[in-house]
Amino acid sequence: MxxxxxxxxxxxxxxxxxxxxxxxxxxxxxxxxxxxxxxxxxxxxxxxxxxxxxxxxxLSKETPKHPFFNRIDTWERESINKIQAAAETARADLRHLLDRTKNDLNLSVEKLTTELNSCQQSDDFTENDLKRWTEQLKELRKNLEIPSAISIVNEDDIESSIRLIRVYDKQQKQQVTQRPFTPVIRPVENRIHNIKDLICINNEKFGEIDGKANLSE
CATH class of the missing domain: 1.20.5 (Single alpha-helices involved in coiled-coils or other helix-helix interfaces)
Structure with a gap:
């Protein structure tokens, strides 16, 4: 079938x-x-x-400007403004402290000048006086060339820090910038009470001191 x-x-x-x-x-x-x-x-x-x-x-056309470039430009301007403001404050504090140091040195020199003139005119001095004056002159010269009470330090003020921005690949969750570094820029507070006060703007930390401190770079 x-x-x-x-x-x-x-x-x-x-x-x-x-x-x-x-x-x-x-x-x-x-x-x-x-x-x-x-x-x-x-x-x-x-x-x-x-x-x-x-x-x-x-794709063959010129790549249009991505909106993130505007964000990066804004961050750059704001960061530069903060850096410039901190630097200008630091310069002003340094100039003020140097002027005070110089004024104090002038007072010390004037006092020594009066004493030297008086003792020299009266022929009233000994070996001990000569030794003491020599040491005073050495100390004045040293403080004139390198003010010992000035130091540069870094302040840990989180609110004034500049945070580094980074670019990420969202698909791979990978940071494009390979070596992140967050610069911390601190405004300098004016804390000048006497010749031994400090200004703070960079890498090392010191408290208020008695005696001499060297400038560190």
């Missing part, structure tokens, strides 16, 4: 006259609708090709 093979219905018209099956979507179509289906696929392919051409064209 001969067997009859049932035809698959067309996915578009539902008639049992499908003649072929699409390997992509696995749907069966009659002749007319298969032609239409291929035409739709061809149109989609054309759209993809056009978008591909547009992307290649846009």
């Amino acid at each position: 001969a067997t009859t093979t049932a035809k698959k219905p067309c996915a578009k018209c539902s008639n049992g006259s499908a003649v072929t099956t699409c390997d992509g979507c696995q749907q069966s179509f009659c002749t007319r609708h298969f032609v239409e289906h291929r035409h739709e696929l061809s149109q989609q392919m054309n759209n993809i090709s056009q978008e591909h051409v547009l992307i290649r064209r846009d």
Whole structure:
């Protein structure tokens, strides 16, 4: 007995006259609708090709300025302003302290001048006086050339620090800048009470001192 093979219905018209099956979507179509289906696929392919051409064209153009550049520029200006303000404050404090040091030295020199003139005119001095005056002159010369009460230190003031901004790849969660460093710029507070006070603007720390301190770089 001969067997009859049932035809698959067309996915578009539902008639049992499908003649072929699409390997992509696995749907069966009659002749007319298969032609239409291929035409739709061809149109989609054309759209993809056009978008591909547009992307290649846009890539060949000059890269537009990313909005993050504005944020970086703003951060740079604000950081520079903070640095310049801290530096100017430090210079002002240093000038003030140097002026006070010089004034104190002038007073000491004037006092020594009066004593030397008096003793020299009266021929009233001994070896001990000469030794004492020599030491005083050495000390005055030293303080004139390198003021011993001035130091440069770094203040740990978190509120005045400049935080470094960094660029990350969000997909790889990887920082683009490989060697992060956070510079800390501190405003200098004016704490001048006497010749032994300090100003603070850089790398080392000192408290209020009795005696001499050297300038460290």
